[in-house]
Amino acid sequence: MNLPASGLAKPRPPTATSIPAILKSLQDEWDAVMLHSFTLRQQLQTARQELSHALYQHDAACRVIARLTKEVTAAREALATLKPQAGLTASAASYAQQGYEQAAPAAAGDEGLVLQEVGMSEDVTAKIQAKADSLTADRKRRGKTIPEGLASADDISQYRQLASHTVFTVLVFLACLPFDLQLSDTSKVVTGGADKNAVVFNKETEQVIAVLKGHTKKVTSVIYHPSEELVFSASPDASIRVWGVQQAQCGQIIRTHEGPVTGLSLHATGDYLLSSSTDGFWAFSDIQTGKVLMRVAAGEGGNSAATCAQFHPDGLIFGTGTADSLIKIWDLKERQNVANFPGHSGPISAIAFSENGFYLATAADDAVVKLWDLRRLSNFKTITLDNNYEVKSLRFDHSGTYLAVAGTDVRVYLCKKWTELKVLNDHTAQATGVAFGSNASFLASTSMDRSLKFFGFDR
Known part of the structure; x- marks a missing residue:
């Protein structure tokens, strides 16, 4: 509005002072506002x-x-x-x-080959027997003395969380829920998870070394070769894969089972794998060639699903757990079931042989851990856990002095006395795997909370 020099508004002309003129002015202003609003809406x-x-x-x-x-x-x-x-x-x-005859693939489009059982040659038998003799003699020498540097019971009781790593969820792009864990002598840890991958982690550098991709279903069993840069993994996709860690590539696929592979164990020679499956069979395979040397029904008529498998330290016998609550001991060379251990209720969830060669620890869905004497073929100790406790993994340390239990929490027991040394509740979900470090200087565990934790003590 233009103002005169005096600062007062100009008076309206006489023609604009009438009521019709004021109404027209208001109408024009309203139309202008409506037009502006319409333009803004457009x-x-x-x-x-x-x-x-x-x-x-x-x-x-x-x-x-x-x-x-x-x-x-x-x-x-x-x-x-x-x-x-x-x-x-x-x-x-x-x-x-x-x-030898080649069998048809398990399903159309499957990778790898399924080879029919070819039997165990005299050379393989001799190699296995020689290794067992050597290990037995070495064990007798070691059994007389406590390993130098072995952590004491007091040290174990002072275990505390040293490190926790959850970086796997970023590196593998999907939420990694570890189901199994193995520890090598070089402080390298391999975990398998629901994201279908296996991950190799270095404890010392706290870095992921390799992400092993190839399975089409979750990875439920993993093993790190004790002397070579090899990892073995098993999955419900009915395959066993052999990986080169440095290249992070699959070098061999073994397909001998028709159902999910539930257990995996490496023979003491480092050349053969034992596997179990829900198809009711266990298999003994050559890791270098993928050749299936033996495939045997784990139950009557092959109807009993095998839930886990583990070699005895000597490698001449091994144990399998079944879905009908039975632990079976097998003679590898004779491929015969030589002993059965009943007493659990529910499917067997974990078995572990002690390095001393005498003890076997087993667990099922019954909240107890049973200890068996392989010399007397009898249950000499039952550790009763809390109600509804679920055991997912059992592991003796290399000296056979301690037993670790992973499940609802992580616990460590002193062997022979079978007293509880430590309970670790740091995981926020069920622990699924556990392994001792060298001389029990530390303990590693995985969990459904997507973490890998290391426990140890102050020296």
């Missing part, structure tokens, strides 16, 4: 449409990127397993020349 609608279109394009771009990433990952995995598969095919051809 602009808002246009902006909304443009934003919606941009969001749609962004979502489409994200979908394309995700699809391409998935295709690239699949191509890399196919490339990683291409050479090993070619090696398997060559091996199969070699077996055919020697009179």
Whole structure:
């Protein structure tokens, strides 16, 4: 509004002072406001449409990127397993020349080969027997003295959490729920999880060394080779994979089971694997060639699902757990069931042989841990746990002095006296795997809370 020099508003002309003129002025102002509001609404609608279109394009771009990433990952995995598969095919051809037959794949599109049982040769038998004799003699010498540097019972009772790692969820892109854990002598830990991957972790550097991808279902059993950079993994996808850690590639796929693989154990020679499955069979395989040496029904008629398997330290016998609450001891060379241990209720969840060669620890869905004397074939001790306690893993230390129990929590017991030394409640969910470090200087455990924890004591 233009103001005169005096600062007062100009008077309206006489024609604008009448009521009709005032009404017309108000009407014009109202029309101008409505027109401006209409224009703003049109602009808002246009902006909304443009934003919606941009969001749609962004979502489409994200979908394309995700699809391409998935295709690239699949191509890399196919490339990683291409050479090993070619090696398997060559091996199969070699077996055919020697009179072995190749069985049909377990299912259309499956990777790897399923080889029929070819039997255990005299050379394999002699190697196994020689290794057992050597280990037995060595055990008798070691059994007379306590290992130098072994943690004492007081040290174990002072275990506390030293480190906790949850980085796996980032590195493997999916939530990793470890089901099993193995510890090597070089402080390397391998875990298997529900994300279908196995992860190798270095305790000293606190770094992930390798992420092993290839299984199509969760990884439930893993083993780190004691002298080579090899990892073995098993899964409900009915396959066993042999991985090279340095290349993070699968070098061998063993398919001998028709159902989920529930147990995995490495023979003392380091050359053979024992596996169990819900298909009711256990198998003994050569890890170098993928050749299945033996495949035997774990129960009557092969109807009893095998839930776990573990070699005796000497490697001449081994134990399997079954879904019908029975522990079976087998003679490897004779492939015969030589002893049965009844007494649990529910499927057997874990078994572990002591390095002293005399004790066997077993657990099932009955909240107890049973100790068996292999010399007398009898149960000499039963550790009763809390009500509804679920045991998922049992592990003796290498000296056979301590027993670790993982489940609702993590517990450590002193062998022979079978007294409880320590209860560790640091996990916020069920513990699924446990392993001792060298001389029981530390303890590692995995859990459904997606963490790998290390426990130790102050020296």
